[in-house]
Amino acid sequence: MAAVPCLVAAALLAFPPPARPQASPPPSPYKVVVHPGNAATALTRQELSAIFLGRKTAWADGTRAVPIDQVEASPVREAFSRTVHGRKPASVKSYWLQLLFSGRGVPPVEKAGDDQVLEAVRARAGAVGYVAAGARTDGVKVLQVRP
Numbered sequence: 213m214a215a216v217p218c219l220v221a222a223a224l225l226a227f228p229p230p231a232r233p234q235a236s237p238p239p240s241p242y243k244v245v246v247h248p249g250n251a252a253t254a255l256t257r258q259e260l261s262a263i264f265l266g267r268k269t270a271w272a273d274g275t276r277a278v279p280i281d282q283v284e285a286s287p288v289r290e291a292f293s294r295t296v297h298g299r300k301p302a303s304v305k306s307y308w309l310q311l312l313f314s315g316r317g318v319p320p321v322e323k324a325g326d327d328q329v330l331e332a333v334r335a336r337a338g339a340v341g342y343v344a345a346g347a348r349t350d351g352v353k354v355l356q357v358r359p
Contacts, residue, residue, distance in 0.1 A: 239345060240291075240295070240345060240357065241287075241288065241291040241344065241345050242288050242291055242292050242342045242343060242344060242345055243342065243343055243344075243345055243347065243349060243354050244260065244340065244341070244342050244354065244355045244357050245329070245330065245333050245340070245341055245342065245343060245349055245352040245353065245354055245355070246333060246339065246340045246341075246352065246353050246355055247333055247334065247336060247337050247338065247339050247352065247353070248334075248351065248352060248353050249337055250271065250275075250337070250338070250340075250353060251271070251272065251273055252271060252272070252355060253353075253355065253356060254355055254356035254357070254358055255355055255356075255357060255358070256357075256358045256359065257295065257296050257357060257358070257359060260296050260340075260357060261296050261297050261298075263277045263279050263340060264279045264281065264296065264297070264304075264320060265297070265304075265307065266311065266317045266318075266319075270338075271338060275337055275338040276338045277338050277340060278320075278321075278336050278338045278339045278340065279320035279321075279339075279340055279341070280320060280321055280322075280323055280329050280332045280333060280339055280340065280341035281319070281320040281321065281322045281323070281341070282322065282323060282324075282325070282326075282329060282341075282342070283322050283323070283324055283325075284301045284302070284305060284322070286325070288326070288342060288343065288344050289301050289342075292342050296357075305319075323341070326343040326344055326347040329341040329342070329343050330343060330347070330349065330351070330352055333352050334351045334352055340355075
C-alpha cells in the first residue's frame with residue numbers, strides 16, 4: 213500500500229502539469245516616434261525617461277535629442293508619464309519647474325495633440341515624441357519601447 217503514494221508522487225514529478233502560457237503585456241496606449249532619419253530602432257523605458265527628463269541630451273550619433281511632450285491634460289501623456297517615468301504628469305511638471313527655476317534645465321516643448329507632435333518630429337532630426345496608439349504615423353519612425 214505504501215508503494216502507491218510513492219508511485220503517484222513519482223508520476224507527478226515525471227510529468228509536471230503543462231506550463232501556463234505567459235500573459236502578453238497589454239498593448240501600449242501610445243507609440244513613440246522619431247524623425248525618419250534617426251538610426252535608433254528601440255529604447256528602454258529608462259532611456260526614454262532620461263531623454264524626456266533632460267538627463268540624456270543626445271542620440272548615439274551625437275544628434276541633440278529634442279523631446280516633444282503632449283499637454284499635461286492629455287490622456288496619452290498620462291499613460292506615457294505613468295509607464296515611462298513611473299509618475300503622474302503633475303509630478304513630472306513639478307520636477308521640471310524645480311529645474312527651470314534653478315536655471316538647470318528647460319522642459320520639453322508641449323504640443324496640443326498627435327498631429328502637432330507628428331509635425332514637430334518630422335521637422336527636426338533629433339526629435340522624439342509620443343502619440344496615441346491609433347494615430348497614423350506617416351513620415352516618422354515608430355520606436356519599440358523595451359522594459
